[in-house]
Amino acid sequence: MNPSTALARVLVDELLRGGVTDAVVAPGSRSAPVALALAAAERAGRLTLHVRIDERTAAFLALGLARASGRPVPVLTTSGTATAHLHAAVLEADAAGVPLLALTADRPPELRDTGANQTIAQPGLYGGAVRAAVDVGVPEAGREEAQNRYWRSLVAKALLVARGALSGDPGPVHLNLPLREPLLPDDDADGRPDGPWSGRPGGAPWTEGAAAAPDRAAGTGPARTLVVVGDGPPGLGRAAGELARAQGWPVVAEPSSGAWGGSARGGALLLGVPDWVAAHRPERVLVVGRPTLSRPVAALLADPAVRVETVAASPRWPDAGRSTTRVGALPAPGAPADPSWRAAWCTAADRVGAVVDGLLDAAPGLTAGRIARDLVAGLPAGALLVLGSSTPVRDVDRLAAPRPDLTVLANRGVAGIDGTVSTAVGAARVHGGPAFALLGDLTLLHDLQGLLVGEGEPRPDLTVVVPDNDGGGIFAQLEPGEPRHEAGYRRVFGTPHGRDLVAVAEALGWPAQRLSGPGQLPGALAAGGPRVVVAGTDQRAEAALAVRLRSAAAEALRGD
Structure with a gap:
């Protein structure tokens, strides 16, 4: 040899x-x-x-x-x-x-x-x-x-x-x-x-290791604790969610955190209402994973009136605002919080959820926000959902009702749009049941080769749903979308691609269809994969809807 x-x-x-x-x-x-x-x-x-x-x-x-x-x-x-x-x-x-x-x-x-x-x-x-x-x-x-x-x-x-x-x-x-x-x-x-060239007897690995047992901190600290769970190991997110339920702490969790099923719906919208936050400010925020989606969450973590504690088991921990006062393991359970603390967050989340649903249902035509909400609501129990970075994961985070019976993944480590189709295909192969992905149009185009499946390999049961706003629609909701930047917006931010994504997907061997209205989404999801489902939307209309959603959330919580 x-x-x-x-x-x-x-x-x-x-x-x-x-x-x-x-x-x-x-x-x-x-x-x-x-x-x-x-x-x-x-x-x-x-x-x-x-x-x-x-x-x-x-x-x-x-x-x-x-x-x-x-x-x-x-x-x-x-x-x-x-x-x-x-x-x-x-x-x-x-x-x-x-x-x-x-x-x-x-x-x-x-x-x-x-x-x-x-x-x-x-x-x-x-x-x-x-x-x-x-x-x-x-x-x-x-x-x-x-x-x-x-x-x-x-x-x-x-x-x-x-x-x-x-x-x-x-x-x-x-x-x-x-x-x-x-x-x-x-x-x-x-x-x-x-x-x-033989290995250890019995097929054992050459060197085995045991998981380290982190030193758990004693006590639970201030009663008015909010748990913020970002992207990270799902087991840690689930453990944080279980601790929060036992303690009576509200949770604001990102969809891919592992704790999203127990999160307050629309937590980012809640935290975007300054008057409500001032009246319900937590004494402590327990941060688990890497919160990356929401500016209101980042603003809360930077608030000097809030004690920020980060859960980590290594020298690497998230602290983008450099506000962490303590790093350690999840705290041990203690006396539960006053039930009114969690109840206030749940009531506010219900109010915001109701106005979100009303605005999404009333918006004319197809909107990315409604697609995100309806997609999450319409998935079968046990399904896998892979979310593209940029707008899709944020729409689910702000607008969808959290579900504990879904597995939600997203490449939020460095939050790039590259390789997301391939990530979804790989995750679908492991999942073993129906899998779905919600991707922006540029995210799909960035990884079209991910639709190519190797010769002799089974095709994934994956349905890819694509709100197609013909370019980089998220920028319409950020500073580059402001009227003062209109002259250069379309050229370097809006970046229209002008492609028929149904035809593109079909050219790569995937059945594809275009939705003409939100009522067609349930049938498209039930058809099974591999499949690409495209829904045309409008960048500027999406940006205007985002403004209305923030205003409606503030109105729903006025005086609370």
């Missing part, structure tokens, strides 16, 4: 022993030994392999698989610029705490800095975005036992670090794999490596 093949087979065997069930490959020559080892594992029934023709799409597919499953997912590329196309997904995995494993094949050291084909400086390529980065070293003949122990230990450690098993801080890991020719196997073996 040549050295490159030996490394590849040991690496794949140890990945499987460590709990990896899915892997993603983008084709290439230098990565051939690992790709062939992964294919052999698939033939043996030990792995599900996903093949994509584009490295960026492959990376975001792996991100979706890892995010929905909670398991590390490797994505393999060849050398050169192929490795650069993983960077956006690595950045998202870093900020969102997703266990992505970047495996980049490389030229051996003697070919670096020589002008050799497809050779760049790959060690350290992803900088501080990864939890660990290792330039593995070139496999050599005659050092079987030592290399086997090194490779297996290295892979096991990479999986533990990616999971955050010891730190509580999951995230991406980069293994750079310099490989010399020959790159193709020189034997007939097609199974687990044996002899000097």
Whole structure:
């Protein structure tokens, strides 16, 4: 067995022993030994392999698989610029705490800095975005036992670090794999490596780890506590939600937080009413995850009259406003709060929800806000919902009634729109039931290759709903949409694409339809996936509706 093949087979065997069930490959020559080892594992029934023709799409597919499953997912590329196309997904995995494993094949050291084909400086390529980065070293003949122990230990450690098993801080890991020719196997073996390349008995991983037990803080602190839950590990979000229910604390949670089902509806609209906030200001805000969606939430966290405590189990914690006064574990349960504290928030949320529903129902034509509200309400119990960054996730956050029986995901780590289709496809494959995605038109166009499914792979039960406002409609609701910027708005912010998205989706092999009214949405959702559903909306009308919604919320809470 040549050295490159030996490394590849040991690496794949140890990945499987460590709990990896899915892997993603983008084709290439230098990565051939690992790709062939992964294919052999698939033939043996030990792995599900996903093949994509584009490295960026492959990376975001792996991100979706890892995010929905909670398991590390490797994505393999060849050398050169192929490795650069993983960077956006690595950045998202870093900020969102997703266990992505970047495996980049490389030229051996003697070919670096020589002008050799497809050779760049790959060690350290992803900088501080990864939890660990290792330039593995070139496999050599005659050092079987030592290399086997090194490779297996290295892979096991990479999986533990990616999971955050010891730190509580999951995230991406980069293994750079310099490989010399020959790159193709020189034997007939097609199974687990044996002899000097054997692993631990019984299929155990080389190194096992146990989750660290964080030191829980004593006491519950001030009674008027609000729990704000942003995007992050769903298990932590659920734990925060359970604690809040036991203590009688209101919750304002983002849709992808894991605690959204117990959140006050329209929390961002509530917090956008200064008079109401002044009368119901919490003494303490317990922050879990990364709140990123709402300016009113950010303003509350920056309020010097509020004590901000952040839940974190590592040196990495969110504090965009630099207002955190304490960092630690979730507090231990204590005496429940006065029931009137939570009741005031629930009553206000009901009032705001009623005026939201009235305005959305009365708005003429199709609006992105109504689509978001009706989509969430119309999904079957147990469904998966993937939300695009930009407007869709904010519309769900502000306008939809939270549901505890849905799994909601969003790439909120660095909140890019790139790779969202691939993320949704990957998450849908893991979910095992009906899956849906709500994406803006530019988000869909940014990752059209995500609609391409590998040959011989099952097509996902995924319905992608796209409010199409012909460009970057979120800017109409922000400062660039103000009348004083009208001269340059359409050119550099509105960015109309002029494409028929139904035709675009059909060209890529997905059934697609266009909605002519909100009453058609339930039938489109019931039709099943794969499917793309497009609804035409208007940027300026959406911006005007957003203003009316904020005013109506303030009116509903006047005098409360």
